[in-house]
Amino acid sequence: MKNGRLPLKRRAYSGFLMGLIGLSAAIAVGLIVGLIGYVFYRGLGHISWEFLSTARSALRGTIGILPNILFTLFLIITTLAIVLPIGIGAAIYLNEYATSRRLVRIIEFATETLAGIPSIIYALVGVLLFIQGLGLRVSILAGALTLSILSLPTIVRTTQEALRTVPVSYREGAFALGATKWYMIRTIILPSSLDGIVTGVILAVGRMVGESAALLFTAGTGYFLVTNYFEALHASGGTLSVMLFVYATEHGNFDVSFAIASILIFIVLLLNFGVKLVKRKLRRI
Amino acid sequence: MIEMNIICAKKLCLYYRDFQALKDIDLDVPAREITALIGPSGCGKSTFLRTLNRMNDLIQGVKITGEVTYHGENIYAGQVDVTALRKSIGMVFQKPNPFPMSIYDNVAYGPKLHDNLSKAELNDLVERSLRGAALWDEVKDRLKKSALSLSGGQQQRLCIARALSVSPDVLLMDEPTSALDPASTMKIEELMGHLKQDYTVVIVTHNMQQAARISDRTAFFLTGDLVESGKTDEIFSMPKDKRTEDYITGRFG
Ligand SMILES: Nc1ncnc2c1ncn2[C@@H]1O[C@H](COP(=O)(O)OP(=O)(O)OP(=O)(O)O)[C@@H](O)[C@H]1O
Ligand SMILES: [Mg+2]
Numbered sequence: 001m002k003n004g005r006l007p008l009k010r011r012a013y014s015g016f017l018m019g020l021i022g023l024s025a026a027i028a029v030g031l032i033v034g035l036i037g038y039v040f041y042r043g044l045g046h047i048s049w050e051f052l053s054t055a056r057s058a059l060r061g062t063i064g065i066l067p068n069i070l071f072t073l074f075l076i077i078t079t080l081a082i083v084l085p086i087g088i089g090a091a092i093y094l095n096e097y098a099t100s101r102r103l104v105r106i107i108e109f110a111t112e113t114l115a116g117i118p119s120i121i122y123a124l125v126g127v128l129l130f131i132q133g134l135g136l137r138v139s140i141l142a143g144a145l146t147l148s149i150l151s152l153p154t155i156v157r158t159t160q161e162a163l164r165t166v167p168v169s170y171r172e173g174a175f176a177l178g179a180t181k182w183y184m185i186r187t188i189i190l191p192s193s194l195d196g197i198v199t200g201v202i203l204a205v206g207r208m209v210g211e212s213a214a215l216l217f218t219a220g221t222g223y224f225l226v227t228n229y230f231e232a233l234h235a236s237g238g239t240l241s242v243m244l245f246v247y248a249t250e251h252g253n254f255d256v257s258f259a260i261a262s263i264l265i266f267i268v269l270l271l272n273f274g275v276k277l278v279k280r281k282l283r284r285i
Numbered sequence: 286m287i288e289m290n291i292i293c294a295k296k297l298c299l300y301y302r303d304f305q306a307l308k309d310i311d312l313d314v315p316a317r318e319i320t321a322l323i324g325p326s327g328c329g330k331s332t333f334l335r336t337l338n339r340m341n342d343l344i345q346g347v348k349i350t351g352e353v354t355y356h357g358e359n360i361y362a363g364q365v366d367v368t369a370l371r372k373s374i375g376m377v378f379q380k381p382n383p384f385p386m387s388i389y390d391n392v393a394y395g396p397k398l399h400d401n402l403s404k405a406e407l408n409d410l411v412e413r414s415l416r417g418a419a420l421w422d423e424v425k426d427r428l429k430k431s432a433l434s435l436s437g438g439q440q441q442r443l444c445i446a447r448a449l450s451v452s453p454d455v456l457l458m459d460e461p462t463s464a465l466d467p468a469s470t471m472k473i474e475e476l477m478g479h480l481k482q483d484y485t486v487v488i489v490t491h492n493m494q495q496a497a498r499i500s501d502r503t504a505f506f507l508t509g510d511l512v513e514s515g516k517t518d519e520i521f522s523m524p525k526d527k528r529t530e531d532y533i534t535g536r537f538g
Contacts, residue, residue: 101345169382173444175343177395177451178372187394192385 043262071237087155143219158200438469
């Protein structure tokens with residue numbers, strides 16, 4: 001079809017629409033790039049080796065985030081150790097074993113709803129359940145338990161989605177050879193949905209890194225250096241995101257906040273890059 | 286006893302929830318012969334085939350009455366070991382469904398599941414199974430390659446090799462050549478001629494010529510009923526039922 005055939009009015013109209021679409025795209029990209037650029041511009045300059053490798057010292061008046069980096073790491077490890085077996089196990093059960101369709105649908109509806117609840121509500125639950133209920137201190141452990149509840153629905157959902165991508169014909173092929181259900185799951189389902197599961201987990205880790213509201217009152221804002229993992233479990237420890245908030249609001253120290261923000265953005269970029277890598281590496285066959 | 290019937294269906298009915306897909310089927314499958322199941326789409330051929338190794342157990346809402354005996358024992362009795370049953374009664378599906386692993390691992394999957402074989406024994410078994418499925422020569426140099434890199438016809442023969450690897454007694458084949466080109470189809474038909482020396486084969490096919498060419502016995506299904514069954518020559522030369530005649534002469538279906 002020749003463009004010239006279109007009446008002028010319609011051409012003008014479609015040109016106008018194209019312009020609008022282009023403008024929206026430009027605004028979206030501009031905002032994102034601008035935001036990241038601004039954070040880096042304000043933050044990168046304040047990142048130094050000392051900043052990364054020391055703890056905050058009141059005596060010397062220096063600020064370092066090594067404890068907070070470790071706390072973040074410990075928190076994520078603990079959370080994953082709790083949430084992965086439960087979440088992946090639940091997803092396998094729901095997808096492969098549960099016989100009551102109604103029950104499955106109710107649980108799925110619940111996980112979907114829970115995944116959309118603001119995280120401050122999980123903070124409330126965490127405080128009630130683990131600190132007042134179980135009598136735990138404000139600590140990495142309490143934070144990890146809270147974060148486990150928070151990320152459980154997401155892990156269950158992404159794992160279920162990954163499991164669903166495995167074709168029925170693979171299952172039938174294995175059963176027809178006399179495989180038991182668990183053997184089939186272990187040898188066929190899990191290997192062929194591994195990339196989807198790992199992707200979901202990495203994205204969940206990304207959200208844990210960025211979480212602050214749920215952790216402020218459960219994991220706390222501690223900044224003393226604790227290198228022993230088991231000691232850290234019972235210590236109050238501020239993760240990077242929490243400290244970003246604390247430095248900005250309590251100390252008005254925006255330089256530090258922006259420095260931490262730069263590091264967080266960098267971690268999230270790295271994680272997303274990891275997702276791409278996983279997809280490519282695990283899709284070998 | 287003139288011939289031994291390895292599988293017998295007696296008054297077999299199957300319901301998908303409220304829908305009755307099989308109505309009082311009585312059919313005997315003689316050992317070391319090829320039995321073809323024919324009939325128009327939706328008449329219950331696949332459903333019947335899948336009752337023979339209890340694959341319908343995987344579908345929710347399926348109810349079965351009557352019985353299927355294998356070597357004289359009802360496979361729907363309470364204490365039957367379904368995995369052992371499926372090991373003895375192998376299945377090849379309409380769409381080739383190799384696992385997303387190497388060619389070697391596909392064939393080794395079944396043996397690894399049931400027996401504790403040494404590496405050498407396993408290699409040997411994989412080779413024998415692939416030879417049995419007339420695939421060995423084409424893949425012997427790339428056993429570690431992904432099974433998904435094979436052509437459709439090769440994939441289907443790989444699935445046959447996979448089924449053979451656990452030394453079944455009976456092979457159930459659901460339209461094994463419907464997704465294949467004529468050359469691959471020829472290869473698999475040829476293969477079945479050899480297979481029946483060692484195995485009992487039950488095959489679903491939409492291809493009348495194929496049924497006439499390869500099978501010893503034919504069973505004609507229509508909307509859940511078994512209309513007629515008997516020796517293939519007789520069914521094709523002088524069907525007793527008008528509906529059978531109409532179907533095989535292509536008047537409907
Ligand atoms: N999982 C299922 N749930 C409900 N109904 C089913 C199911 N599978 C098959 N049916 C119905 O049972 C009847 C027999 O189906 P079946 O697949 O056995 O037919 P078929 O003879 O193999 O057909 P085709 O030649 O097209 O493969 C059909 O009416 C079909 O709609
Ligand atoms: Mg069918």
